[in-house]
Amino acid sequence: MKSEGYTTGVVGKWHLGARANDSGDGNRPEHQGVDEFFGIWKGSRNYTIGAVGGSGTLRETFASPFTDTVLETTPPWNTTNKYVTNAFGIGAVNFIERHYADPDPFFLYVSFTAPHSPIGPSPDINDPRLSSLTGKQKDYASMVLTMDREIGNILNTLDDPAKDGSVSLTDNTLVIFVNDNGGANNIGADNTPLRNFKGSIFEGGTRVPMIIAGAGLPANSTYHSPIHSIDILPTCLEAAGGSPPAEIDGISLLPYLDSTIPGIPHEVITIRNDTKVSVRKGDWKLAKNASNSPFLLFNLSEDPKESTDLAEINPEIVADLLNAFTNFETTIDKPRHAGLTKAPSSINLNNAFVLAPQTTPTGTFISDLTLVGGDLRNGNFNAGGDGSVQTYAETPSWENIGTGTLSENFTNTSLSANGSRNAIIAESNARAAGLDTGHTLSTGEIFRVTFQWRDASNWNDSSDLVAITLFTTSNDRINGPRNNIQRLVSRTSVNNSAYQTENFLFNPIIASEEERRLFIEVNAAQTGNGFARLDDFKLQRGILGQGDQPSPSAFLNWSQDSAWIDPQTNSPDTLLSTDSFPGCILEFPVTQDFSYETNNDLTRISDLTFMLNSLRLTGFFDGASPQSATLSGSELLLTDDLDSAPANLALEAIGPAYSFFLKQDLILYHDLEITGNGSAAFVLEGQISEYHKPTKLTKSGTSSLLIKSSPKHTGPTSIHEGEIILAENVTLSSEVIISEKAILSGSGTLTNSLSGAGTISPGQGIGTLTIQNASPKSLHLEIDGNQADHLVSTGILDLSSTNLSWSTQNLTEVVYPIITYNSLIDGFRNPNLPPAGYVFDYNYQGNKIALVRSENSYQVWSHQTHALSGANALFEADPDLDGIPNGLEFFTGSNPAEFTKTHPLKASRRSGSTSVSYPISSLGQTTLFRLQSSTDLINWDDSLPGDQLPTVKEEKHFYSPGLGKVSQNITLPLEKTRFFRFIHQP
Incomplete structure (x- = not known):
């Protein structure tokens, strides 16, 4: 409204935050476009002015020049x-009186707290119109009446x-005039006949009165179609001559109200309040009023x-409304401010999360070297000086590797575990307490840390933990560029008065850490304003007992505390249901010395499928033995993010000895892009659907x-780079x-068209790939011993450009049968x-292309393709009595079991030029027939008159796939008749 030239005022409850602007995120009125504010920051307060403090204090604020006056x-x-409803009315009247004569218009938002609790009699309690009421109802009605007067x-x-x-x-x-919610329960409000009260998504909580008056609106009329409070802003902007921002959902009501x-x-x-959901479409309404409710x-x-x-009884309508609600959720951000009375840690501000799988060696640890403990590198946290509290500077061996200095307090004699000092x-x-162990790492070393600790001040037992991190740096200095080896966190504390012992067994050191210096960090696993006590810290190197596992597989749920890392801060994080939104990015890294499985046990806060934009499989694997990551659990809904970045599955991990098994079903709300140059093995076991x-x-x-x-998506599948492999029994029904x-590649089945210049490669290794109509530009086949790849075409197959x-x-x-076809247009x-020593048979068993060993080609043709046997299978035999022996039928591609009416050899003459042509089969090229000529049918000669050489032209697949045409043109005298024949040369 300010951008439209309006002076802006707010009177009453602000209820949009009381945060100062010290970090640039201020949400008090003066930071949100309000020129003048008269009211309270919070949403309700005691109605009597004079004794309320904090964000409920009555105040008056002017943005320029800035003044903030407490009026309480x-x-x-x-x-x-003294009655705050009267004060708000007076504040509104004063604003109008200050600005009615201004050259610029004004916008005034008046937000009464009445009749919000606490319920009590207002100055109008004795109004005779309330005489029939008693108790809370009379108090409630008096509060409404006082507001009405104002x-x-x-x-x-x-x-x-x-x-x-x-x-x-x-x-x-x-x-x-509008109410922000239905009447609350147990305060004297009555929402009859509507169901339920304030805070509910039933009509009693959401259907409220709204009155609009002004020039151009029809008088004394009622508008019955549902509208939403989000429409107020665009309605006001249009009335002011402006246009609403494109990114908001509300609609100006003015053109609907005046028809x-x-x-x-x-x-x-759509209404969504935390886990509560309501969707209204026409007369139908879908409602869910609590988590885990239907x-x-x-x-x-x-x-x-x-x-x-x-x-x-109306599943189709339910599905339609759920679709509408999900469509709404694909357009909205996740919570960026913690809810009322909730801690900041109840939400995450980051969009990206990196899984931090950890495994703990199991078995008996046998120490062979102590690096820290007792007086050795000050495992007892002894410090100089006389005071009970000592700093990092006064504590030997340990130093502060946090953002502060060595003057920060680090040890205390209070609440120690053994009567001396504690950290x-x-x-x-x-x-953050850091220590240089002085130890140079070797591959395979195993370390154990033990210590005692207890909570002390403002330490929340249920979520506050101690974290121990082993790390190295690129320059072997404790504050150098850092690489965390492993971070383990404690159990929750027992209570506020008892020490407990922790025993951390770390994974074996991997090869990339060889010859690096080992450092330790001891810190809280979270930020806040509390602290704990820690004592008797010991770091030892050792071995595991025989048969024990140094790196067992790990399993973790997505919701597990501190199971993730915030990549912006590199700090532990917990994935929440509120993190499920279109901008969510989840990253799953390789692990060097153990495998892990992670289970999605989360949904959206509406209990519907977890929504995200990107799944990333990342990291560089150089472990000593193959490892894997398995992603299992509930299905995922993939969407474009709020900036229209497409849904993405990123295959980025490097290392062919590492495998990712994605077992979750992937539901595509928007198109999916599979990207990445990873060399790991990526296996999608879940189903893709839309x-x-x-x-x-x-x-x-x-x-x-x-x-x-x-896959069940119906849009096209486009493979621009890399490889998609279809496993056996997998059917891809989309266009490819x-x-x-x-x-x-692979051994699956395509039931739609296939096109493009890329390569088809049946099998994963050796296998059979089934396609429909295709004109493949590249075909790669593998033969290994007695097995060969096989391509099956159930439609029309064109090999002319392959x-x-x-x-x-x-x-x-x-x-080796290599292709089975239904309809073959052309051959290779x-x-x-x-391959050397083989020829193509395009009519093997009637509908196959096969590789046939050259030296056995006639036997395969006669015995297998045409089922000849005995004397009928001889090269010189003529079982169909057509005068053309088997050998010549083999050479010219005709059927030895069917009478051939027309001789395959054809000759024609024109103006001294003679043309001789004949068919030749791909198999027949393995046998040697010579073309001879004669003028008397007695004397036959390979040479031609004048020893001329004929012009020979061969046209592959001229008659049909595998059956070409050979033409020879020669010049012969016209006065003589010339005869031609084929003669076999054994």
Whole structure:
């Protein structure tokens, strides 16, 4: 409103925060565009002025020049105008009187606390209109009546601000009256016939009165379509001549109220309050009033009391409303401020989370070297000086590696474990105890830390923990660039008076830490304002007992305390349901010396599927033995983020000996991009599906993804780079486009079209890939011993532009069927050659392309393809009595079991030029037939008159795939008849 030239005022309860602007996040009125404020920062208070402190104090604030005056104990507010509702009315009237004559218009927001609790009699308690009421209802009604009088005073001031009748603002002012929620329970309010009260998403909590008055609006009319309080801002902006920001959800009501625009402002109205959800569409309303409670469905036109749940008999309507609600949630941010009375740690401000899996060696630890303990490197925290509290500077061996200095307090004699000193473990970034062990690491070393500790001041037993971190630095100095080896956290404390012993066994040291200097950090696992006591710290190196496991597999739930790291601060973090939103990024790293499984046990706060934008599988693996990460648990909903960055599965981890198994089902609300140049093994065992509209899948980056469950998305699958592998029994029903640098491989089935310049490579190793219609530009086949890849085409297969490549070793078989087709348009063309010693048979068993060993090609053709046997299978035999022996039928590609009516050899003559042509099969090229000519059928010669050489032209696949045409043109005298024949050369 200020940007439209308005003077802005707020009177009453601010209720949007009381934070100062010391960190740039101030949310008091003067930081939110309010020129003048008269009221309280919080949402309610005692109604009698004079004794309320803190954020409920009555104050008056002017933004420029800035003044902030506390009025709580100032006359007349604590004397004659002691009732806060009257004070708010007076504050509003004063604002109008100050600005009615200004050249600029004003915007005034008046927010009464009445009739919010505490409920009590107002100055109007004795109004005769209340005589029939008693108790809380009478007190409640009196509070409403006092507010009503003050609203009347405000309207009267608008009508006559100069108090002489000379000026009226009524016809030039838009007035909106609205309640912020339904009546609360047990305070005298009555929401009959509506269900429930304030705080509920039922109609008793959300359906409220709204009155709009102003020039251009129809008088004495009622508008019945549902609207939302989010519409107030755009309505006011349009009335002021402005336009609402594009990113807000509200709609100006003015054109609907004056019938300029037909229809309704909102097709869907959504209310979400923490775990409570309401979705309204037409007469239907879906409601969920608590966590882990079912969604209920009501028809409000027939059942405004919401007494009959219709969800079970209307599943399609429930699904439609859930779709509408999920669509709403794909557009909104997560909470950025902790809720009322909740600690800041109840929410996370970061969007990205990196899983921090940890494993603990199991078994008997046998120490062979003590590095810290007792007097050795001051494991007892002894310090110089006489005082009970000593600083880091006064404590040998230990130093402050936090953000503070050595003058920070570190030890104390109070509450020690053994009667001497103990360390102070503070929840402060300024203090972190660090120690240089002096030890140079070797691969495989195992360390154990033991200590005693207890909580002391403001240490929350349920969530505050002690953390021990082993780390190295790139320059072997304690404050150098750091690499954490492992961080372990304590159990929760027992109580505020007992020490407990912790025993941390760390993972074996990995090879990349070899020859590095070992350092320790002892710190709180969280920030706050409390501290704990810690004593008798000991660090030892040792070995495990025979048969014990140094690195057992780890298992952790997503919701587990401190299971994640905030990558911005590198501090431990706990993933919450409130972190499920379109901007959520979850990263799962490789682990060097153990495998882990992580289980999604979280949902959105609405109990619906966990929503996020990106899953990232990361890290560089160089461990001594293969390891893996398994992602399991509840399904995930992948969406674009709030800046339209696409949903993403990032395959970035390096190291072929590391495997990621993604077992969770992935539901695509928006298109999914699979990216990354990782070389790890990535296996998707969960199913890809789409939420309610077609989505596409795009693969880029050089990584390979093995898909082991049939995807259900209906949009196209585009493989721009890298490889998608379809496991056996996996069916991909979407259109598939493979770019030049990409590969589609595996043993699954495609039921839609396949196109693009990329490579098809059946099998993962050796296997069978089934496709439908395709014109592959590149086909790669593997043969190993007695096994070969196989491509099956159930539609139309065109090989005319296919580039064929091979991976072969130890070829042992006479026949390798490589392609089965339904309809074959063309065959392979140069330079695509079969492996050495083999030829293509395009009609093997009638519908297959096979590799046939050259020396056995006639036997395969006669016995297997045409089922000839005995004498009928001889090369010179003619079982169909057509005058063409088997050998020539083999050479020219005809059927030896069917009478051939037309001789395959054809000759024609024109103006002295003679053309001779004949078909030749891909198999027949393995046998030697010579073309001879004669003028008398007695003398045959290979040479031609004048020893001329004919012009020979061969056209591959001229007649059909595998059956080409050879043409020879020669010049012969016209006066002689010339005969031609084929003769076999054994």
